[in-house]
Amino acid sequence: MSSTTTAPKKGFDFKAFLANNGALVGLVILCLALFIATPRFLTGPNLLNIGIQVSTIAVMAFGMTFVIVAAGIDLSVGSVAALSAMGSSYAVTTAGLPDGLSIPIGLAVGALCGWVTGAMSAYGKLPTFIASLAMLTVVRGLTLVISDGRPISTSASVSWLGDDLGPIPMPIIILVLSGLVAAFVLNRTVTGKNAFAVGGNTEAARLSGIPVKRVLVTVFVISGVFAALSGMILAGRLDSAQPTLASGYELDAIAAVVIGGASLSGGVGRISGTLIGALVLAVIRNGLNLLSVSAFWQQVVIGAVIAIAVGFDVLRRKNVKH
Amino acid sequence: MSNEALLVLDRVCKSFGPVRVIDEVTVQVHAGKVSVLLGENGAGKSTLIKMIAGVHEPDAGRILLDGAEVRIPDTKASEALGIATIHQELNLVPSMTIAENITLGRVPRRFGIINRRAMRRIARDALDQLGLNLDVDTEVGELGLAQQQLVEIAKALSLDARVLILDEPTAALTTSEIAHLFSVVNRLKAQGVGMVFISHHLDEIAEIGDYVNVLRDGKFIATVPADTDENELVRLMVGRDIEAQFPRVAQQPGEHELLSVQNLSVGMLQDVSLAVRPGEVVALAGLMGAGRTELIRAIAGADKYSSGSVSVAGKKLPSFDVAAATRAGIGHVPEDRKTQGLVLDASVAENIGYATMAATSRGGLVDRKGQRARTQEVAARLRIRMGSIDQPIRSLSGGNQQKAVFGRWFTAGAKVLLLDEPTRGVDVGAKVEIYELINEITAAGGCVLMASSELPEVLGMSDRVLVMSQGRIAGELVTADATQDSIMALAVSNVHREEEMGTK
Known part of the structure; x- marks a missing residue:
């Protein structure tokens, strides 16, 4: 009998793998289905297209992962992306600062917005939902004020973010690099690990001497910086910073994080999962476009996918815990 | 014995991943008997119960009901077979009445409309069976925990339960409530209900049980009569002799105070001063709500205090700063590990x-x-x-x-350990191991301030006792000279005085 205690049944590991990587399995199935359905799916140009599509949402969602792991939510990222894109371009094309400062200014704007949201919830005790909802409106308003409601042309360096580097589009390169950085920060640094502790059990974290408020502010700053980067990529691709840029993107970013297996109650989340979540959304959109499904129906499908993906995850968790 | 058993788990096994948590365990439940399940935390009691309740299915082995093999794939199946489990967390809806709770999910209806009279009758019958005199229209949320528990048992009986599993039913009850619960259990015994009873309190076993099944590390160890000597039960449970339940090794206390609290006041705490020297274990005793947890938390930096000071080794700590307290060598084991201690x-x-x-x-x-x-x-x-x-x-x-x-x-x-109910919900074997850790800290020159509601623990593990009453330190006793009575006398001292003043 003792042999059975040590050697788990064959196929068990495979099942566990499936259970733990539901989103990945879903993505693979999705790709296979599209591969069979249309010859246009698995072509170089189309895959690059998906890569560019996914980059803005994924980069934004990487930052969102930090906030959600810490049991918060950041609804302001779409607006922050717009203000950062606007600010980075405005500083150069209108205010006449050197082009080299453009991207740093954009990132700083994002960090500042994140800091304000984080401080409101950490020190002002506003729920993160409310603090970031307020910022969503405030920041979008500021963007409109600065631009006077009109698009402005991007600085050279922001445009460069939307160009190609050799055969590979810059957004994809930024996607990969920022993913690596995000994963490193989340898993290897004290800040990242503290985010898990705070999200998992705030009181236990506090009683262990973890500076809960500082952690909360930090995750929002991180979210703001990633949102800024995402916004500048988007502006770079369009070669113009528009005041309505990335409007509504916060919901896609949240969806990507949640499809990737993070828990909205905090303490659980992976950057790789978030990337897969963003890919699932992008591939579905792309596939539906290739299959000429109307944009109206696409919304219905995406909503259903979010519900199904999270539903599976809830089932999985129920089976794992005993 | 085996042919008359109501429910038999026959050599059942269960693994989670590579870990075998139940290994060929055989347990029998007889009609009209109380079968006690005894084992340390982690011995496999919960898993075993979950097999009966239909939460987990065994990987191997059989479950027999009335001698016939049955499968219990889910909780519905368990219910259909007449098995009911009373968990520590009760499954009642607080905002609904007793009658509504008892008939929940099978509300009697006439022409599609709830038949309130039939509903009350079902509930009344169920309560009568337990000899309970409660108004069936009372909202469950208004009842105390003990009565809620009895309502849940009544609900199980009205579902024709023949096997009743009681998972630590006494853990949160007072002495008189336990006595009432046991009278109900005896009544059910007479009615032929077979029961499985789980408790960490060894003294309850002889009182309520008929026989004891001992589990250790997922394996079946023995079935012994319930009047078996407590020390023998402990030995079976932990697999070795536990020489002393309270293995305190007193140290010669050091010269200089390691932890010192001066005139601390906040909320209910009034002007609390205390000092603990290296090598000492000082217990904080007192009634519920006397301010022990508040004091511990204030010292640990978890809560703000308005006046007074806390020093470690002569160095004053800032108020409300856990990180600073931690750096100074304070370690805080909070009251509730699930909500405050662990992620x-x-x-x-x-x-x-x-x-x-x-x-x-x-x-x-x-x-x-x-x-x-x-x-x-x-x-x-x-x-x-x-x-x-x-x-x-x-x-x-x-x-x-x-x-x-x-x-x-x-x-x-950490050199200064602040413990708040350090052994709550911990079984005998692990308790002793935790006490050994307290010894280890004091032997290394650290000190311990321990809030505890368990007087045997206070008397067994401390060197001095500070008794709190209504936010003040009502008195200090040297443990060697203290008794449960002398501690309780101090614990209620302020209460009496204020009552007298109130009546005058």
């Missing part, structure tokens, strides 16, 4: 490592190798029983989870 989704290693993660980091990066080595060393030293240090702490038993909270402060090298 349940995180691993054992992470939970042990929280207090040292920032201090050992380099350039903001976690010292992964070092943290791993430190936590592994402490987990081994504290004999935390687990499959791997990377498993979620949620899956450990209560005693091992509590040891992990201690482990966090051992890793951090």
Whole structure:
């Protein structure tokens, strides 16, 4: 009998793998289905297209992962992306600062917005939902004020973010690099690990001497910086910073994080999962476009996918815990 | 014996991943008898119960009901077979009446409309069976915990339960409530209900049980009569002799105060001063709400205090600053490990490592190798029983989870341990191990301030007792000269005085 205690049944590991990587399995199935359905799916140009599509949402969602792991939510990222894109371009094309400062200014704007949201919830005790909802409106308003409601042309360096580097589009390169950085920060640094502790059990974290408020502010700053980067990529691709840029993107970013297996109650989340979540959304959109499904129906499908993906995850968790 | 058994678990096994938590266990439940399930936390009692309740199916072995093999794939099946489980967390809707709760999910209807009269009759019958005199229209939320528990039992009986599983039903009850529960259990015995009873209180076993099934590490050890000597039960349960339930090794206290609290006031705490020297264990006794937890939390930096001071080794600590307290050598084991002590989704290693993660980091990066080595060393030293240090702490038993909270402060090298109910919900074997940890700290020149509601623990493990009453320290006793009565006399002293003043 003792042999059975040590050697788990064959196929068990495979099942566990499936259970733990539901989103990945879903993505693979999705790709296979599209591969069979249309010859246009698995072509170089189309895959690059998906890569560019996914980059803005994924980069934004990487930052969102930090906030959600810490049991918060950041609804302001779409607006922050717009203000950062606007600010980075405005500083150069209108205010006449050197082009080299453009991207740093954009990132700083994002960090500042994140800091304000984080401080409101950490020190002002506003729920993160409310603090970031307020910022969503405030920041979008500021963007409109600065631009006077009109698009402005991007600085050279922001445009460069939307160009190609050799055969590979810059957004994809930024996607990969920022993913690596995000994963490193989340898993290897004290800040990242503290985010898990705070999200998992705030009181236990506090009683262990973890500076809960500082952690909360930090995750929002991180979210703001990633949102800024995402916004500048988007502006770079369009070669113009528009005041309505990335409007509504916060919901896609949240969806990507949640499809990737993070828990909205905090303490659980992976950057790789978030990337897969963003890919699932992008591939579905792309596939539906290739299959000429109307944009109206696409919304219905995406909503259903979010519900199904999270539903599976809830089932999985129920089976794992005993 | 076996042919008349109501319910038999026959050589059942269950594994979670590679860990076999139940290994060929055979347990019998007889009509009209109370079968006690005894074992340390992690021995497999909960898993066994969940097999009967239909939460887990056994990997191997059979379940027999009235001699016929049955399968219990889910809780519905368990219910249909006449098996009911009363968990510690009750499954009642507080905002609904007793009658509504008892008939929940099978409301009697006439022409599609709820038949309130039939509903009340079903509930009334169920309560009568237990000899309970409660108004069936009372909202369950208005009842005390003990009465809610009885309502849940009544609900089970009205579903024709023949096997009743009581999972630590006495854990949260007062002495008189326990007596009432036991009278109900005896009534059910007479009605031929077979019961499985789980408790950590050994003295209850002889009183209510008929025979005891002892489990250890997922294996069946023995079935013995319920009047077996307590020491023998403990020996069967932990697999070795426990020489002393309270193995306190007193130290010669050091000269200088290690922890000193001066005139601390906040909320209900009024002008509290105390000092603990190296090598000492000082207990904080008192009634519920006397301010023990508030005092511990204020010292630990978890709560603000308005006046007074806390010093460690002569150095004054800032108020409301856990990180500063931690750096000064304070370690706080809070009252409720699940809500205040642990991050349940995180691993054992992470939970042990929280207090040292920032201090050992380099350039903001976690010292992964070092943290791993430190936590592994402490987990081994504290004999935390687990499959791997990377498993979620949620899956450990209560005693091992509590040891992990201690482990966090051992890793951090804490010199001043603040313990709040350190052995609540912890079984005998793990309790003794936790007491050994207290000895270890004091032998190394540290000190312990321990709030505890269990007087045997206070008398068994401390050197001095500070008795609190209504936010003040009502008196101090040397443990060697103290008795339960002398502690209680101090604990109620202020209460009496104020009552007298009130009547005058």
